[in-house]
Amino acid sequence: MLTGPENEKAIDISRLRAMTGYVTLDKGFKNTGSTTSAITFLDGEKGILRYRGYPIEQLAEKAEFLEVAYLLIYGELPNKVEYANFKNHITHHTLIHEDMRVFLEAYPIKAHPMGILAASLSTISTFYPESQDPNRPKEAIDLTIYRLLAKVPTLAAWAYKNAVGQPVVYPKISLTTARILLI
Incomplete structure (x- = not known):
């Protein structure tokens, strides 16, 4: 027991x-x-x-x-200083490499947004090959965390826009994560 x-x-x-x-x-x-x-x-x-x-x-x-x-x-x-630092790191990595649009635009309009998001996450990892090293230091792991938290809302919004046949919209860095998802 x-x-x-x-x-x-x-x-x-x-x-x-x-x-x-x-x-x-x-x-x-x-x-x-x-x-x-x-x-x-x-x-x-x-x-x-x-x-x-x-x-x-x-x-x-x-x-x-x-x-x-x-x-x-x-x-x-987080305390206020930790939160501000964390948020700044994430904001710094919000934009997505323009080449990701090429991949996104190749998905069929009828593709499910979750399938597109999953595939986009695999694709975006190729832009950061160093993130695949399992022995990287804590700072490099934190960088991967910042990138994912920054980019997933935009990728999700792009996947949705693709599913409804609308052009992608780049995130406004001033927006919250929830607002980026709704653009």
Whole structure:
């Protein structure tokens, strides 16, 4: 028996197959915890979702998207200086290489925006080959984080614009992440 961070009880079956040759069946993965997590706690039956111990309702009401992103990445909410620095790094990387338009314009109009977004993320990684190095220092990992947080909203907006047959719109750096998604 194990006890989770919210005092929920669990049975550790990680060695069941090795010991018995049997596996478990949990249709829909409804009663199986995949792992312990310091990031997320979820109890769907009780309507509980917490990120790093904070109730999602509190974060939705009082925190901005990038503050929650910082919390998820670094483990705590940023102070004012940390938040300003984080936001500045992300703002600096908002624009997308013009060659990405060539890829975007090649997707069929009927392509689903999520498929386009997924493919765009794979494509954009080719513009930053150094980000593929698993042994890069923390500063380089942070740079990849900044780039992704900066570029995904624009790529999502572009994918949507492609799906509805409209021209892409470049982001205004002064806009929030949510507003960039809505352009």
